[in-house]
Amino acid sequence: MQYRGGVFTRGRLAVVGAALLVAGCGSAPAPPSLAVGAASDPESVLLANVYAAALRSYGSPAHVEVGPDPIAGLDTGGVEVAPGLTGQLLARFDPGSPARAAEQVYRTMISALPEGIGAGDYAQSAQDEPALAVLDATAQKWGTHDVTGVIGHCVGVRVGKVAGAQAPTAIGTCRLPAAIEYPDAATLVGALRSGRVDAAWTSTARPGTPDGVVVLSDRTAVIRAENVVPLYRRNELDERQVLALNEIAGELDTGSLADMLSQIGNGADPGAVADAWLAAHPLGH
Numbered sequence: 001m002q003y004r005g006g007v008f009t010r011g012r013l014a015v016v017g018a019a020l021l022v023a024g025c026g027s028a029p030a031p032p033s034l035a036v037g038a039a040s041d042p043e044s045v046l047l048a049n050v051y052a053a054a055l056r057s058y059g060s061p062a063h064v065e066v067g068p069d070p071i072a073g074l075d076t077g078g079v080e081v082a083p084g085l086t087g088q089l090l091a092r093f094d095p096g097s098p099a100r101a102a103e104q105v106y107r108t109m110i111s112a113l114p115e116g117i118g119a120g121d122y123a124q125s126a127q128d129e130p131a132l133a134v135l136d137a138t139a140q141k142w143g144t145h146d147v148t149g150v151i152g153h154c155v156g157v158r159v160g161k162v163a164g165a166q167a168p169t170a171i172g173t174c175r176l177p178a179a180i181e182y183p184d185a186a187t188l189v190g191a192l193r194s195g196r197v198d199a200a201w202t203s204t205a206r207p208g209t210p211d212g213v214v215v216l217s218d219r220t221a222v223i224r225a226e227n228v229v230p231l232y233r234r235n236e237l238d239e240r241q242v243l244a245l246n247e248i249a250g251e252l253d254t255g256s257l258a259d260m261l262s263q264i265g266n267g268a269d270p271g272a273v274a275d276a277w278l279a280a281h282p283l284g285h
Contacts, residue, residue, distance in 0.1 A: 037070025037079035049274035
C-alpha cells in the first residue's frame with residue numbers, strides 16, 4: 001500500500017475505484033419474478049404453471065399466484081400474465097358477441113380487451129370447449145355423432161351436468177331446458193346410463209370417456225370455441241417474454257391438456273406436471 005502524507009496515491013485510488021465498480025456489478029439485483037395469475041380450479045392452475053415454466057425456460061423468473069379473479073389482477077397490476085379460454089374471455093368482455101368459430105372468437109376477444117391488456121397467440125389445437133356426451137345407442141338412434149343431432153330432438157330432451165359447471169343454454173336454434181345437476185361426474189354418467197337424462201355436458205379436455213358413451217363432435221361450431229390463450233399487461237413484458245408465451249400455442253394440444261389434468265386429478269403437483277410436459281416439448285430459442 002502506498003500512503004503519503006495521510007492520503008492514498010492516485011494509482012491506489014484507481015485500484016480501489018475499480019474494485020468497487022466490480023463489486024457493484026456483481027451485486028446487481030436479480031430481475032423481479034413475473035406473477036402468473038390463476039384461479040383455484042385445476043385447469044387454471046395447470047395453465048398458469050405451463051406459462052410460468054415457459055417464461056423460466058426463456059430466462060425470466062416467474063411464479064404462480066392463485067386468486068379469486070386473475071383477469072382482474074391484470075387490470076390492477078397484481079399479476080403480469082393470466083391464462084384463459086377464448087370463449088369465456090369473450091363472454092366476459094363482449095357478452096353479446098355472436099362469434100362461435102375459433103378464429104372469430106379469438107379476433108373478437110382481442111378487440112374487446114380493456115386498454116392495457118394484450119393477448120398472446122391462442123393454441124389452435126388446445127381447447128376445452130363444452131361438449132355433449134350421449135350413449136352410443138342414442139347417437140345411433142339420432143343418426144349422427146355430431147352435436148347438431150340435438151337440434152332435431154330438441155323438444156323434450158333432458159340434459160344433465162355436474163353441479164357448478166358452466167354449460168351453454170342453447171345449441172344452434174335449440175333452446176335447452178335447464179340442465180339437471182348432479183354432484184359429480186360418476187353420478188352424472190349413471191343418470192345417462194339409466195335414461196334419466198338423454199345427454200350430459202362434459203368438455204373436450206375432460207380425461208377419459210366411459211364405455212358405451214360418446215362425445216358428440218361439433219363440426220359446424222354451434223358451440224362457442226374455448227381455446228387456451230395467455231393475457232398479459234402491455235408494456236410490462238419484453239419481446240422475448242411474449243415470445244415464450246406465444247410458443248406454447250404451437251406445442252400444446254387438447255390431448256396433452258387432458259392428460260395433464262388427469263395426472264393432477266390423481267394427485268400430481270401442477271407445477272411438476274407442467275415442468276415435465278415442457279421438458280418433453282422444449283420451446284425453440
